[in-house]
Amino acid sequence: MDSRQINIGGVPEHFNLAWYLGLKNGEYKAENINLRWHDYHGGTGQMCKALRDGSIDMAVILTEGIVKDIIAGNPSKIVQTFTKSPLIWGIHVAAKSKFKTLEDIKGTRAAISRYGSGSHLMAYVNAQNNGWNLEKDLKFEVIKNLDGAVEGLTNGDADYFMWEKFTTKPLVDDGTFRRIGNCPSPWPCFVIAVRNEFLKSNKDDVKTILDIVNSTTSEFKHIPSIDRTIANRYGQELEDVQEWLSLTEWSQELIDEKTLTKVQNQLFDLNIIDEKWKYDDLVYKL
Template sequence: MKKVNIGGVPEHFNLAWYLTLKNGDYKKEGINLRWHDYAGGTGAMCKALRNKDIDIAVILTEGIIKDIIAGNPSKIVQTFVQTPLNWGIHVAHNSPYKTIEDLKGTKAAISRYGSGSHLMAYIHAENNKWNLEKDLDFEIIKNLEGAVEGLTTGKADYFLWEKFTTKPLVDDGIFRRIGNCPSPWPCFVIAVREDFIDSNKEDLETILEIINNTTSEFKEIPSIDKTISNRYEQQLEDVQEWLSITEWSQNLIDKQTIMNVQKQLYALNIIPEIVNYNTLTYEL
């Protein structure tokens, strides 16, 4: 049986992978797919792809584009979640900061450099016409647990993370959300190491076919809202709202979207150049 390692964040977006694994769908096709949680997010997964710890990653669009341009030998083979990610802008519950403008020049908590929380801090600053050199400062906190500690102890002042994932922390009075910053593109893509594509194309096509069959009918799974609510400790009405606005994809990301992401990253000096579509993607 072919062993394949895949990584993703331990969040509700990836429940379809858990369900197909639990159902033994890959083993029925002779594939031993092993899921690895990456609470550290995109930066940690980029490193894991480079180190060959994983073959496949379900990863933030902007993060993997940046890392492929920086030399990560991987390709985007598909969009996974078509909807933009709605990043909540959070401060500690007892923080003196009340508005977005209050955050100008303060310290952003980020999981690591090159992560989604890092890149989106730039986009948020640009949206608010801040000076990107003077008004941005960073504290590395590794993951959501680190963000709780960093904001509570005052090591960092604010933190961008997907708003439904952090909603329980807001409900519990640990964070306050003072704004939102949607990513201007589809949020998650599936990226695969080039050497894995070359040697395991059929297995990869099988894996994608299985997950796509599930995501295309995901919202119709009986009581899926209750399953998500219980598994991820979220309020049922929050899950229902999230389901109503989230769309999965079964297609390769298009050229215009790839160009839009690159233009924005280039304008923010996050990437050194704009590369062609085929450098970043692979069509199966």
Template sequence: MKTIKITGVPEHFNLPWHFAIEEGAFKEKGIDLQWKDTPEGTGKMCNMLREGETDIAIILTEGIVKDITAGNPSRIVQTYIQSPLIWGIHVASASPYREEKDLRGTKVAISRFGSGSHLMSFVHAQNMGWDTGKLKFEIVNTIEGAVDALTEGKADYFMWERFMTKPLVDKGIFRRVGDCPTPWPCFVIAVRNGLPEQDKNIVKHILEVINTYTADFKQIPSIDRTLANRFDQKTEDIREWLSLTQWSQSPMDRKTLETVQDQLLKLELIPEKLAYEKVVLPV
């Protein structure tokens, strides 16, 4: 039995992994897949891949592309979520800011530098016509940290996945003033380079299993209620989320990588574009 470490955010996107692990689907392939939740998000997972703390990460596309460009010894083996991530733009319930345009020049809470909340704040600022060089940041690590920072006035707004943040909106802790969808498929499966070098078939077997689960995921009876119960969501919100979410079973295509790198380069978040083969490893 080969032990493989994998990590991802504790969010609804990753429930297929938990189902597959719980049902022993990877062990049937001789793989002990050990899942670790990383609520800190993509910036933390990039560090985990660099340090060998994980073999695989289910990670935001823009974050891992940026970090590979910065020397992360990993590559993308597949797109995991084909649809965009819808980032909700949130302020504290008592905030004086009522609209997105009011947030110009204020401080944005981010989980850490290199995270999706960090990188997408640049995309949002560009969409709004703001000077991205004037963005100001407060590192909060987790969504709980963002609640504290916004409530205490240490930061003014916070970008996070809209549906996972909605319970905080429903409870009157946050107000959502807008949305910012990613201009590309949002999650990919990244592996540290040493893993396929040891045994390329391991990665292939893992992808075969998870692709079987994601292909049928929406057809699971009462999956909306299961997701709502596990992630403290309203069933109607989960149904909307399911209607907007599309899992992928395919490698990242060249056009998508080009789009991501062009945007990161334009925002001066990467110094150069890398060749497709340096970022993507089709298995």
């Protein structure tokens, strides 16, 4: 029997190493699954588009981004939480800029990868946390990805940029960015989403894929010298990787109703979604 190609997308970051390890070890092939990983440097907004147009079947994607996009018409469902700890978003400015505090960037231009992406939605969360006026104090400049942010902030086309703190740490260390604050996501950061149409006819394959990745994530922290592997592969300092590992928890469960209600309430309060959906319309229990 021929194995059909299944396409999955995610960010090329340390969070997703478990997928790479399973692919490298041939674990999916052994179950007759031809899983192809696609890196999305543009993050959640870019993956939402790829799920919609069918170029990927599955995505490891930010919770807030996929919830917003499903409500906006993306025909996909959440099948599992992938990382249950929050994402720690660093708030970055160009190293040479005059901005020193969060108050200094109020009303300035946030660099975002795309509208509807994590960098866009979390700018609202940060604004709300700091008591800013969501109408007046938020402005956006689309920069596509991390490289675009480096260019945009350095050239002064945008003023600040929110991105996962550990991914951007090398740019803080080398004097490209300065980090002026952190903003943890108020919910588990990554979920796994699957296109409805694909899910209908490939439930068993999806379940097998989840079982394989879950067996890796459940013992991820105990893989010998995993900290060194991550440091080398992602150009990170060993102590940063160790801190990240200590803060990060994976999940092998479906996101619960209470958590999704919290996400929806916050997105609704920020005017990012204009209606809230029933739990069963957002998730699929395998």
